[in-house]
Amino acid sequence: MLPANIHFIERGWLSANQMFFYDDHHLDIIDSGFCTHANQTVLLLKSFLHQFQHLSTRNLFNTHLHSDHCGGNHALEQQFSLTCFVPEAEFLPVSQWDVEALGFEELGQPCPIFTAHQSLVPGEFINIGAYQFEIHATPGHHPKSILLFEPHLSLLISADVLWENGFGAIFSGITDPSGFLEQRESLKLIEHLHPKIILPGHGQPFTDVQTALKSAFSRLDYLEANPDRNAHHVAQVLFKFMLMFEHQITFELAQRWFQKTPIIQKAASHLSLSTEELMTHTMRFLQQAGVMKVQDNVMMNEFNTP
Ligand SMILES: [Zn+2]
Structure with missing residues (x-):
């Protein structure tokens, strides 16, 4: 070609x-x-x-x-x-x-x-x-x-x-x-x-x-x-991207990443959600999509695909 x-x-x-x-x-x-x-x-x-x-x-x-x-x-x-x-x-x-x-x-x-x-x-x-x-x-x-x-x-x-x-x-x-x-x-x-x-x-x-x-x-x-879909998508894509390069991350570190990443804060504010609520929503989505696993207190990347 x-x-x-x-x-x-x-x-x-x-x-x-x-x-x-x-x-x-x-x-x-x-x-x-x-x-x-x-x-x-x-x-x-x-x-x-x-x-x-x-x-x-x-x-x-x-x-x-x-x-x-x-x-x-x-x-x-x-x-x-x-x-x-x-x-x-x-x-x-x-x-x-x-x-x-x-x-x-x-x-x-x-x-x-x-x-x-x-x-x-x-x-x-x-x-x-x-x-x-x-x-x-x-x-x-x-x-x-x-x-x-x-x-x-x-x-x-x-x-x-x-x-x-x-x-x-x-x-x-x-x-x-x-x-x-x-x-x-x-x-x-x-x-x-x-x-x-x-x-x-x-x-x-x-x-x-x-x-x-x-x-x-x-x-x-x-x-x-429905720009809410876009805000959720951005949070999911960025968290999954971070998980792909960290491979796994503790709940506390994930929480800190959500709190300190400016665009995530903008997404939460657009969705009228707290950072914790957006994090819960994002975790649930990624787990249901089968691209993240949670064991004990650790989130683990599954599949290197966004
Ligand atoms: Zn790009």
Whole structure:
């Protein structure tokens, strides 16, 4: 399905997928996975370069700065010569390492400090491997996210804006309905670009774009019609994400995480629930879904799937 000079790596949760694009001399990388998988990220690249010894690393591009997409930046920058590109609106926050503006604290997720050297500017073009991609702003799942589109191959790097079945959580939808409107506009943009192949941030590449868009619009309708569903979904996704990287956590630590994570507080306040009530609701949901087990005083992750 993909030309030989595009190497797609479907990473397991918690890491987002990675892509290697190369021309005769240089290798460019899209996204870098989650920090607890950083060694694996480095090894994947080393093993690829071992097979293609004529290639030297050139650029690292981040579609958006969620910790599962840029958590390996630090490790890659330590070991390889790379120019790191982030979406234009993130350049200053990364330069100042402003964790509040970057949103890592807001979501209760770790991300090792890294250096951004260049910006991805919506409306401009960028060379990635042997191709030239259009850069488009796609707020919604993440307010500063971009997607990358190569018109000749009709190939879209969709990050978490569109997956084969759904899209990433709308975190901003808790406090501001514009999150839903922006996600809808971003999905409409994909509809307009009319890509033939999509390389998503999670899951396999896919070509049935119409079905994916239909399912994404219907999911968005469902969340937008009742923002309480979105607030619960955000709490469930973030707690499960934390459980996936901690593996297990005591009741007391889980309670502290609920209390200290700003977006969880916003979700509780939107739902008019106390933190404890939201925690109980979230626990019950994850247990019923079979993705978390509770034994004695400990919550344990079951299945690495969100
Ligand atoms: Zn994301």
